Amino acid sequence: MLDTILDIVAGTFMIIGSLLSLAAGIGMLRFPDLLSRLHAATKPQVLGLFLLLAALGIELRSWAVVPILVMAWGLQLLTAPVSAHMVGRAGYRTRHLKRETLIVDELAAVVAAAEAREEREHGKKQHRTDFID
Amino acid sequence: MTIVLWICGITLSIASCLTLVRLAKGPSILERVIAMDVLLLIISGALCIEMTMNKHTDNLIFVLLACLVGFVGSVTVSRFVTDRRNA
Amino acid sequence: MSAQQRLKDAKDESGKPYRATLRQELPLLGWMVVVWGALWQDFTIGNLVFGLLIALVLVKVFRLPPIILSGRFNIWRAVVFGSAFMRDVVLASVEVVYLAIFRGPKTKSAIIAVSLRSESDLLVTFVGHVLTLVPGSYVVEVDRRSSTLYLHVLNVKDQTEVEKARASVMMIEERLIRMMGTTEEMAILKEEKLASSKEHGKQS
Incomplete structure (x- = not known):
């Protein structure tokens, strides 16, 4: 009896986990620019991997694997935001963004101020264009 | 459980196909990097499902490794990506 | 480390970077030992002691700036x-x-x-x-x-x-x-x- 219930729970977790991966794939295709695609890449995956690892833990029915499962998820929690931040920052700095998808951009003023300061100090004017893909 | 396996297999296949489309289309290297990241996560998801089905933990180390490889890869690429059009 | 020292460190003005003492590294050491045990899926004393030795060597070789904990945890x-x-x-x-x-x-x-x-x-x-x-x-x-x-x-x-x-x-x-x-x-x-x-x- 308990076995069947646990099997059903694990099965549901696995299906939801793979559906979240599918959603990440759809998001990668459908979102308009790099910065919003990054959301699709990082967010559903955290929960997706959690559900899949939980299903694994349930099916194995042993407490010995729990530390390494927690570690696998913890590692994901630690690394996913860092890589998202690095890619997002590089994307913003190299202007891989569509301005029309942004309602507000409070970083633009800061960047403009820094550029103006650099221009005053080094006296060279650079024209930069945005990437439009 | 076989039905569950079929559903998961098909969903993950579609997901990886969609990600491959993004990988091919680009348009910039950063998009390709995040597409690779998602692909690695789909692969580690598939490894998890395989382990659940056959009830072993042999591939768990590959799940950890896929996570680390994706991390190092995307951080390295975004560290060295340059604004070629404006340089 | 005061806020002043933190700023100096950020701007790299002091020249001499701040490095953590062994006591400040204790949480990191504990975490590394747990990781070692989890990777081997073996939490016996011998394995943990060996993990602790490796952690000590790593901490000594790759020195890091200290993480300041508040000393409060609820x-x-x-x-x-x-x-x-x-x-x-x-x-x-x-x-x-x-x-x-x-x-x-x-x-x-x-x-x-x-x-x-x-x-x-x-x-x-x-x-x-x-x-x-x-x-x-x-x-x-x-x-x-x-x-x-x-x-x-x-x-x-x-x-x-x-x-x-x-x-x-x-x-x-x-x-x-x-x-x-x-x-x-x-x-x-x-x-x-x-x-x-x-x-x-x-x-x-």
Whole structure:
């Protein structure tokens, strides 16, 4: 009896986990620019991997694997935001963004101020264009 | 459980196909990097499902490794990506 | 390490970088031993001692700047934070899935600046991490000197939603401060609560 219930729970977790991966794939295709695609890449995956690892833990029915499962998820929690931040920052700095998808951009003023300061100090004017893909 | 396996297999296949489309289309290297990241996560998801089905933990180390490889890869690429059009 | 030293370190003016003492590395050592045990799936004493030896060598060879802990940790608040975090992760995932499937190319977003209360590196990093894992937002840029985070927020349609996103970031920071912030940060929180309740009193 308990076995069947646990099997059903694990099965549901696995299906939801793979559906979240599918959603990440759809998001990668459908979102308009790099910065919003990054959301699709990082967010559903955290929960997706959690559900899949939980299903694994349930099916194995042993407490010995729990530390390494927690570690696998913890590692994901630690690394996913860092890589998202690095890619997002590089994307913003190299202007891989569509301005029309942004309602507000409070970083633009800061960047403009820094550029103006650099221009005053080094006296060279650079024209930069945005990437439009 | 076989039905569950079929559903998961098909969903993950579609997901990886969609990600491959993004990988091919680009348009910039950063998009390709995040597409690779998602692909690695789909692969580690598939490894998890395989382990659940056959009830072993042999591939768990590959799940950890896929996570680390994706991390190092995307951080390295975004560290060295340059604004070629404006340089 | 004072705030002054932290600034100096950030600007690399002092020349001599600050390095952690062994006592400050203790949490890191503990974590490394746990990782070692988990990797071998073997928590016997011999294995853990060997792991500790390797951890000591690693800590000695690859020296790092110290992480300053506040010395305060509230377990109940940690449970509150953990459950709120899991709830947020689930809601965020559902939201992003919905947006990806039904909104797609029409999704609007915003880049907003949020100035945090705390000036400790650890807390700012923690807030950034939690933010990136939770509802449609991630950190694009960090200003360490004023501990300001620049976030990319998904699905923002107007100014009121920008303010809502900012308030939710402050909420996450509040939960974290209650969990592991210093007493000074707690005092800032208390003052804020007092001020806002006074304001409410005036309005009503």
